[in-house]
Amino acid sequence: MKYKAHAYQEYSTNWIIDHTASGLLLDMGMGKTVSTLTAVWQLLFDYFDSVKVLVIAPKRVAEDTWSREAEKWDHTKNLRVAKVxxxxxxRIQALAEPADIYVTNRENVxxxxxxxxxxxxxxxxVIDELSSFKSSKAKRFRALKKVRPLIHRxxxxxxxxxxNSLLDLWPQIYLLDGGERLGKTVTAYRQKYxxxxxxxxxxxxSWRLKPGAEQQIYSAISDICVSMKASDYLQLPKRVDNVVELELNKSxxxxxxxxxRDLLLPFANGDIVANTAAVLSNKLLQYANGAIYNENGEVQELHSVKLDALEQIVEEANGQPILVFYQYKHDLERIKARFKQARELENSQTIANWNAGKIEMLLVHPASAGHGLNMQDGGHIIVWFSMLWSLEQYLQANARLDRQGQKESVIVHHLVAKGTIDEQALNVLQQKAGGQEALLEAVKARLKEVAKHDD
Known part of the structure; x- marks a missing residue:
């Protein structure tokens, strides 16, 4: 795929190239990975300023994201990526491979x-999710601190x-500049600010910032970090739509x-039966989410791909509130079981708590998020756990955060299981044709495609 960089992505890539120590502090869904890969490619093959690159990332990101993102783009697909x-x-075998980029998880540091x-x-x-090095007492921080003088870029x-606090910033910036900007020790940093x-x-x-200290800290690191608030420096879109493509395993x-194909999936405790296009559509959407109602109305769990993806988004959000839209009751129950911090939208008090920043994850059915709900003060990150066919519900739900008064760029993540009806549903919404007719047409088209392959 040909890479067409947004202006802020070009800015980010150039920022990395121009600084031997750089912090790229951008919101999720804004293409930090491809911006960095582009910079790494140029540093390796245009500037010859890098020879051997290590990426440290959360485990799931290390397992999939960096290699998949490199393979996705024409200009980076020839980068050799080894997974340590x-x-x-x-791990030893991976380190022995001839590669351009070696990717490992932070637990291996x-x-x-x-x-x-x-x-x-x-x-x-490259430290993907720099905030995971926010503790100066953590073994991973101390280990990387040892070899920091041996790292050129x-x-x-x-x-x-x-x-949580700007106290968390010192270890992260220390890894970038060795203590040049915020002090050689966390004690000195704390005493100063x-x-x-x-x-x-x-x-x-607990500690509180001295008057004027926040701006002094931002100013001190502004020459190596893009910004603490990207909107101050970059031309950002009002809303960022991010498609998170997920792979089901072979079985x-x-x-x-x-x-x-068969409109039937047999299980010991009750078959999954779909006898109309509308029913089949619902069953397939449920399957893509990871659980499905059988003929007895019981929930049959199938996989945890979307729950795992949501967990990764939560980790990257690092405490920022997330609004999650679900479609089915079993989606709600499974999310609540995995994420103990999740709260269900129940009444006006729930919305008040959300807007007051008291809820880390709010679970909402799109039919309950119609006109009139002002939720823009509580956060700017949306996750569509379930795809749907109703364009009206989709637009109204997103508008709970993406509306007048919102101070941040709204990020809308869509969890899409590849090779499933999720892709058709998202395409319908993107074409602005949501509804029952679009649902039926998409299912018919899909069934024709299946029949063609069977022939």
Missing amino acids: LGNLQH VWLVDHYKTKWPFDTV IIGLTGTPAP FEPDKRSQHIVF EQKRYKQLE
Whole structure:
């Protein structure tokens, strides 16, 4: 696929190239990965400023995102990516592979540093989700700190560098600049910019910023970080639509195609039966989500692909509130079971709590999020756990956050299971033709496609 960079992505890529230590602090869904890959490609093959690149990322991101993103674009598809993951033998084998980029999960940082000791080979290091290094006491921070003098170029990526307190910022910036901007120790940083808040005699329980300190901190790091608030520096779209493509495994794909073809999926405790196009559409959407009602009205769980993807988004959000739209009752129950912080929209008090920043994840059925609900003060991240056919519900639901008074660029994540009816539903919404007629036409077209392949 040909890469057509947005203006802010070009800005981000150039920022990385122009700074040997750089922080790219952009919201989710804005293409930090492809912007970084583009910069890495140029540093490797145009500027010859990098030779061996290490990417440190959350486990699921390390397993899939970087290699898939590299393969996706014409200009990066020839980058050789080795995954330093799994057991010891697999990690050692991956390190021995000739590659341009080596990707590992952050839990392996201590092992990796100990493995190489003073013979650290990576001249360029990318930390995907820099905020996971926010504790100066963590072993991963201390390990990376050891080899920081051996790293020529370092790139930190995150959307939320300090979601709880600006105290979290010191370890992250230290990894970028070795303490040049915010001080050599967290104690010096704290003494300069903070003062005791809650305390008991000599014991300080919390710290608050000194007057004017926040702006001083931002100013101190502004020459290496794109910005704490990307909207101050970049020409951002009002709303970012992000499609999160998810892969079902082979057995899950096989069962999905069987239901699609035979309108029947047998299970020991009750068959899944679809006898009309509308029923089949609902069953297939349920399957894509990971659970389905059988003929006895019981829930048959099938996979956790979307729950895993939602977990990754939650981790990247790093405490920022998330509005999740679901379609089926079993979606709601499964999300609540996985995410204990999730709250269901129940009444006006729930909305008040959301707008007051008291709810980290709010679960809403799109039919309950119609006209008149002002929720823009509570957050700017939306996740569509379930695809749907109603364009009106889709537009109205997104408008709960994407409306006048919203201070951030709204990010709308769509969890789409590849090779399923999710793709048709999203396409219908994008073509602005949602509704029952579009549903039937999409199902008919899909059934014809299935019949063609069977022939």
